[in-house]
Amino acid sequence: MTAIDDSSWDPTAKWGLHPMVAVRPETFGALVYHYDTRRLSFLKDLRLASVVSELDDGGSANEVLDRAGLSGADREAFVQALEMLSQTQMIVRR
Amino acid sequence: MHNTESSSVPTKEPEVEQQPVTANLLVEDVSIDGMCGVY
Amino acid sequence: MAPESAAPRLIDHFERGLQAPICLTWELTYGCNLSCVHCLSSSGRRDPRELTTAEAKAVIDEMNRLQVFYVNIGGGEPTIRPDFWELVEYAVEQGVGVKFSTNGLQMTAAHAQRIKESGYIDVQISLDGATPEVNDPIRGQGTFAGAIRAMETLQSAGVFGFKVSVVVTRTNVGQLDAFKAIADRYGAQLRLTRLRPSGRGAEVWNELHLSAADQRDLYTWLLAHGEDVLTGDSFFHLSALGQSLPGLNLCGAGRVVCLIDPVGDVYACPFTIHESFKAGSVRDAGGFTKVWRSSDLFLELREPRSAGICTKCSEFDACRGGCMAAKFFTGLPLDGPDPECVMGHGEALLASIDHAQTPRTDVDHSRGSSRRMLPLSVVSRACDESPVASKAMAL
Numbered sequence: 300m301t302a303i304d305d306s307s308w309d310p311t312a313k314w315g316l317h318p319m320v321a322v323r324p325e326t327f328g329a330l331v332y333h334y335d336t337r338r339l340s341f342l343k344d345l346r347l348a349s350v351v352s353e354l355d356d357g358g359s360a361n362e363v364l365d366r367a368g369l370s371g372a373d374r375e376a377f378v379q380a381l382e383m384l385s386q387t388q389m390i391v392r393r
Numbered sequence: 394m395h396n397t398e399s400s401s402v403p404t405k406e407p408e409v410e411q412q413p414v415t416a417n418l419l420v421e422d423v424s425i426d427g428m429c430g431v432y
Numbered sequence: 433m434a435p436e437s438a439a440p441r442l443i444d445h446f447e448r449g450l451q452a453p454i455c456l457t458w459e460l461t462y463g464c465n466l467s468c469v470h471c472l473s474s475s476g477r478r479d480p481r482e483l484t485t486a487e488a489k490a491v492i493d494e495m496n497r498l499q500v501f502y503v504n505i506g507g508g509e510p511t512i513r514p515d516f517w518e519l520v521e522y523a524v525e526q527g528v529g530v531k532f533s534t535n536g537l538q539m540t541a542a543h544a545q546r547i548k549e550s551g552y553i554d555v556q557i558s559l560d561g562a563t564p565e566v567n568d569p570i571r572g573q574g575t576f577a578g579a580i581r582a583m584e585t586l587q588s589a590g591v592f593g594f595k596v597s598v599v600v601t602r603t604n605v606g607q608l609d610a611f612k613a614i615a616d617r618y619g620a621q622l623r624l625t626r627l628r629p630s631g632r633g634a635e636v637w638n639e640l641h642l643s644a645a646d647q648r649d650l651y652t653w654l655l656a657h658g659e660d661v662l663t664g665d666s667f668f669h670l671s672a673l674g675q676s677l678p679g680l681n682l683c684g685a686g687r688v689v690c691l692i693d694p695v696g697d698v699y700a701c702p703f704t705i706h707e708s709f710k711a712g713s714v715r716d717a718g719g720f721t722k723v724w725r726s727s728d729l730f731l732e733l734r735e736p737r738s739a740g741i742c743t744k745c746s747e748f749d750a751c752r753g754g755c756m757a758a759k760f761f762t763g764l765p766l767d768g769p770d771p772e773c774v775m776g777h778g779e780a781l782l783a784s785i786d787h788a789q790t791p792r793t794d795v796d797h798s799r800g801s802s803r804r805m806l807p808l809s810v811v812s813r814a815c816d817e818s819p820v821a822s823k824a825m826a827l
Contacts, residue, residue: 319551321527323452323499327445330454332425332501334529334552339454339501341421341442379416387422421442425455425502426623427679429665429755430689430701432457432472432504432533 306392308382310364315355315393322352331389340389347380354390442680446687449734452498452724457702458692460488460516461508462797466535468560468571470599470640472703473693474631475508476799482694485515487715489522491692494720496526505532506702508694508797512538517546524552531556533597535575536582544589556595556623557582562610566603570640583618592619595662599627600650601640608653612661624654626666629761629771630703631793637762638787647774648673669754672747672774685756686711686733690724693795698723700733703757706793740767747775754778763790 316322319334329348331340342348350367357363360381369377384390425431463478464471483491495503503523510516511534523530531554539557547553557579561567564576586594596615598604604611608624615622629637642650651670654661654677665679680688685700692698696714699705711730712723724730742753753759754770762771763785769777 321499321501323501325445325451326448330450330501334501337425337502337554339423339425341423341445342419343421343445344419347419376416376419380419383416383420383422423442423680424659424662424678426662427665428454428684428688429668429680429682430457430684430691430703431455431664432506432625432691432702 306385306388308385309392310360310378310381312359313354313357313393314360314381314385314390316351317388317391320389322348324348331384333387333389336388338387338389340384340387342380347377350377350381351384351390355393443682446682446684447734447736449725449730450688452495452500452721453690454500454688455502455504456495456500456690456692457504457506458491459506459508459694459702460510460519461513461694463512464508465512465537466509466572466575467799468558468632469636470560470570470601470627470631470633471798472628472630472633473506473508473705474793474796474798477797478508478512479695479797483696483714485518487696488515488519491696491714491720492519492523492526492528494714495523495528498721498724500528502529502531505530507533509535509537517543520553524550530554531595533558534582535571535579537575537578539582539585541585541589544585544591547586547594548589548591554594555586555591556597557586557620558597558599559611559614560599560601561604562607562614566607570601570603580614583614583620586620587618594618594620595623596620597623597625600624600642601627602642602646603640605642605646605650608650612657621660621662623662623664624650624667625664626755626758628703628755628757630757631705631796632798634761634790634792641772644774644776644779647772651677666755669751669770669772670774672751676750681750682752683754683756685709686730690730692720698727700729701757703755704760705795706760706791708760708791738767740765741777742767742769745769745775745777760791761793763787 317333321332323330328342328344331342342351346367350363353363364374364377459473461478461482462475464475467476510532520530529552533556536557547555559567559579560570567576598611612622627633627641647670651673655675659678667677668679668681671677671681689701690698691702692714693705698711698713700709711727714720739753742748754773756766758771759766762782764771764781771778771782
């Protein structure tokens with residue numbers, strides 16, 4: 300992954316879906332598809348699916364996670380999950 | 394990305410309920426071409 | 433809310449069924465300007481019952497509603513439909529990405545420019561030999577040159593990352609490096625897929641399918657190239673040779689993928705055009721959505737299946753019994769080994785099958801005699817008349 304400073308993961312920054320990314324709800328969470336990279340991510344948790352869809356209109360990633368009521372180990376996992384999505388450019392800084 | 398169902402499946406995960414959720418449990422990444430029947 | 437405890441595997445989600453396919457293959461026409469010996473859809477003549485432009489657009493509307501990310505358009509040669517580009521552009525407008533497979537004979541600079549300008553159109557050029565001597569006996573005289581010309585056209589327009597799509601056969605498996613070099617030369621990506629005994633492929637499968645030694649060479653080559661070379665997960669049965677190949681390593685039929693044929697019939701996968709794998713039609717009440725969500729066939733395919741004698745095999749978790757289509761069209765039971773099982777279990781069973789009794793597709797649009805049981809050396813002469821010479825077709 301190329302390390303461009305502006306795209307590096309930072310939970311205090313504002314994030315949103317990449318413009319070439321589409322999200323489809325599923326019973327287990329959601330599918331996220333990137334039209335550029337042709338890669339697909341499975342969000343295997345309904346809360347993560349809603350966090351991702353709220354990124355666009357919320358504040359920073361941290362604020363969106365606060366609103367979802369995530370804390371402790373769960374929160375850490377969600378932060379890591381968002382970081383993974385940023386590395387595959389499913390979510391980008393806005 | 395490889396499938397996680399290897400042939401050497403561990404017999405039992407002890408105290409599964411106590412295990413915290415991890416990022417890998419939440420997100421799995423595949424290539425759309427990595428699905429059989431994609432012509 | 434407690435976090436989910438046990439790791440939900442992707443396969444579990446697939447078995448429960450998704451709201452819609454992840455991507456689907458849509459053969460737009462049975463018409464083709466070529467007659468490749470291994471054509472999986474036995475294409476040649478157009479079918480008068482093919483979906484009209486309005487019906488095709490209604491299918492696209494449905495894909496949009498279902499949020500199908502991507503459709504793989506094929507045929508036949510899809511570009512011979514006069515409304516081909518109209519449908520591609522309609523799909524893109526509806527947010528449905530398109531990858532289309534073509535022999536490239538009709539690729540013009542204007543088409544290449546359209547592809548370049550859209551971020552949602554991907555193209556796949558078919559090539560079955562890295563030289564005309566290997567390619568043309570399979571695809572027809574002049575088709576190697578035609579495919580290369582299309583690649584040049586795409587490259588000149590600045591289209592990069594298009595796919596060069598190769599069906600791996602006994603005659604071209606020695607050319608893997610040469611195929612890769614061709615793809616690299618045009619800024620394209622190589623895609624290798626497995627020869628299935630589907631459509632006319634059934635007639636040439638015996639002569640063209642890989643030997644056990646070929647399969648091992650291919651496996652080693654694929655491992656060395658990782659995700660640089662695409663495979664559509666079609667060689668997952670080779671994962672039984674050791675380390676798993678990239679991909680889900682799972683048969684996606686009716687679970688994550690399916691096929692819509694030119695007349696609107698829905699089949700489990702592109703390699704299963706046969707009454708036994710027909711789930712319904714987009715023309716039925718309820719359309720494609722109903723077929724996907726509630727057809728008996730698809731619901732059955734999403735149930736855990738008995739794998740018969742394969743469950744006793746040490747490699748079962750790696751190959752899961754292999755390809756349903758390969759088994760079916762070689763006459764093997766679906767709950768047994770793949771005909772190309774790397775443990776040799778399929779070969780042993782195949783020896784007891786009477787080739788004349790194997791299931792044949794009931795959907796055949798081949799031009800001329802439909803059943804060609806000829807050795808390849810003879811089949812190649814069926815392409816005496818150059819398909820390239822008669823290519824002027826409306827676009």
